[in-house]
Amino acid sequence: MSRYNPKEQEPRWRAAWRDADTFLTKTPEQAQGRPKYYVLEMFPYPSGRLHMGHVRNYTMGDVVARYKRARGFNVLHPMGWDAFGMPAENAAIEKGVHPKGWTYDNIAAMRVQFDQLGLSLDWSREFATCDPEYYGQQQKWFAELFRRGLVYRKEATVNWDPVDNTVLANEQVIDGRGWRSGALVEKRKLTQWFLRITQYADDLIEGLKTLDRWPDKVRLMQENWIGRSQGLRFTFDLTGHPPEGFEGIEVYTTRPDTLFGASFVAIAADHPLAEQLAKSNPEIAVFAEECRRGAATEAEIETAEKKGLFTGLEVAHPFDPAWKLPVVIANFVLMDYGTGAVFGCPAHDQRDLDFARKYDLPVLPVVLPPDGTADSFKVDAEAYTGPGRIYNSRFLDGLSIEAAKAEAITRIEAAGRGHGSTVYRLRDWGVSRQRYWGCPIPVVHCAKCGPVAVAEDQLPVVLPDDVTFDKPGNPLAHHPTWKQTTCPQCGGPAERETDTLDTFVDSSWYFARFTNPHAASPIDREAADYWMAVDQYIGGVEHAVLHLLYARFITRALKDERMVGVAEPFAGLFTQGMVTHETFKGADGRWLAPAEVDYRTEGATKGFFETASGQSVTVGGVEKMSKSKKNVVAPEDIFDQYGVDAARLFVLSDSPPERDVQWTNSGVEGAWRFVNRVWAEVDGGTESGGVESEELLRATHKLIKAATEGLEGFRFNSAVAQFYAFLNTLKKAEGADRRAALRTLVVLISPFVPHLAEACWERLGGEGMAVDQPWPAFDPRLATDEELTLPIQINGKRRGEIRAPAGAAEEEVRRIALDDIDVQRHLEGLTVRKVIVVQDRIVNIVVG
């Protein structure tokens, strides 16, 4: 008996698959009518190193791809690189390397690691989004959307680092300061390119209903993100002497029923009226400046202290001109949502209530809860947002909330002050980035014609290689010659756009490009019609909203261009959890990597010690593997020690795929043990002889059923547990002929541990390769037991069990149960009131 040697077996089988072109995608003709199946994992950013998260993600996709292949599907399973983005530019600044060289070097390094994983990928379709062949095609469709008016320019706010003179991403703003300079970050307005995703808002909501193989939570998150709300848009008239040109303030509300509870009107700091007032009022200017600084993200804005500044202006209530409300500038009102102005109703909105308490504004309840009375109901520290009847509201009194909303809208519309309107939380997608390492926006600016899309025969607009990163800001903008060009429309002198596209654009259509990555047009319609939509898309849940929503939007936009036939790119979606690990800190507070730590017994104390110093180590929380906390286990070290299959098996085994899995050394050793046990069984089970065992046959069919259901339902951990259990059964079946059972087991584990399966298949004398074996079918009669053990409950408490034939009639089971000696003992002196028999499950005897 020989120990399984992954170092010898694994490269051998990878070479065998490669030499046989096993994973080369078949054309529809070659597939000979077999149904297609498109499996895709979210493609990686080429950081240069494979991490355990990749191992988990791509192993899951591989299991699906190999399983579907065994089920007879014609499978497309491609891989590429999401290769544009900030890290390459950061490397250029910090290490003086060129983003292009850095990126392609990383791709080459990662490709080697990917090959080791033994994935069933068709590498002939590989591309990187930074290949001009890819982004040039992207520029083609982008130019089309521009001509169609789906692309436009408008002013938008960016984070500006006044020391580095550069735009900062939100993640580069740390506590309101630039990450490199440490300078206080300012908000600055720039003219930027936008994609009109809001035009598709309703379609994107409606489309969610068709995505029945998406997790409910992701659909819900997208719906909430789009945030369609019905409400009222209307104008409060300014009274007294407002600045010239400002007669009123237009607000949007989803609660027009609470209009009589209004006690102030709040506008955003960058509302035109606020900006006008700031010109002549230094106090307002200072406050607006304060609002402009700091908070880069919505989360920070929403959690920041609610602050306001009274402008001294007043507006009249729309239903009572004599009723005046103060106008305040508030840091929690967003210019991007609705009209950038709201009315505050403190009694029925918590944020408004907090604000009203702070600035001593009236709190007027206008919705009476069902169990409240007008005299007793008070709003104190908590706003009331529940159901009820309207009161304190003149002509709305007594109405339900819904009826009052309708009535308020009708009256406002009749008065010509506004109209009912649908508003989305979703904003148009700002795609401009003032950076070098991205897809150039294919537009030129002509003094005569304005912005003009680059003509198709002049694409791609290629990034120049000769750029420098010694000056702050966008290297494309400083390039001496690159931006000088001629106008495609009038032929006059013109300048290229120097902004590049958000990398989310690159990842919004790559799945369609994979169907024919070498096509002369962005998408080969015939190939896309055959392969799209992606049948199973797999990736991190952190992409639940942005990437997945953008990809759905672009697919719809391209469908309207007739470039693709489907509206929804991903028919099935699976969002997998992260790989986590314990964190360790040394005595001096430094983070320590797992490799720097030992578990041992030191005198009386057991625990973790730093290997180098022998000092004791604090064990922190279990967190996502990250460089900053050093709780990273390098996949290559694991492959080296246990082989790829053990690593693959472990990331699939311990936790359900949608949940986080905690990497542990002992866990991967368990997987390694399994690999060896399978090998040992196969090694010792190849000889004929032994008796045919019905028990083993039944166990085998049960296993096929369980494995198949586990794979279909994305319960890989359960499937793996069944393999382990089957191995235990197999060990105990001494004297039985195990050859058939082993062959079946090997085919079933093949998607999980493909190298081991091939080695075993060969040892068992199977024909061809394990990867080419069809998925075994099970006989439903053999996959269930003939006689079952049924628990007997008395008043819901388990009091015994009986044996009964499967499918036995209720009467028979009832008789066996009541005759049972244990049951009778418990029933002594009691009256049986009812006997509930659930077929093949349980018997519950109710006594009184």
Place this chain on the structure above:
RNA sequence: GCGGACGUGGCGAAACCGGUAGACGCAGCAGACUUAAAAUCUGUUUCCCAUCGGGAGUGCGGGUUCGAUUCCCGCCGUCCGCACCA
């Protein structure tokens, strides 16, 4: 703050439609093999009282039900996303 999830032994978990809670793995304990150790194999392992046996138990508090980890209401805790990270 808003939106979404999750919470079961010492640990990772299973229980798919409301029907035996803890499959499978890890760690632990006991044993076999060994001069010894490692590796491997066998058994055992939710907690409490215990001889048979009984009681409690799925974050906490309530509810529906013959029966609740599963459904409903309220609370607590943890994690993810929040639009220029990918």
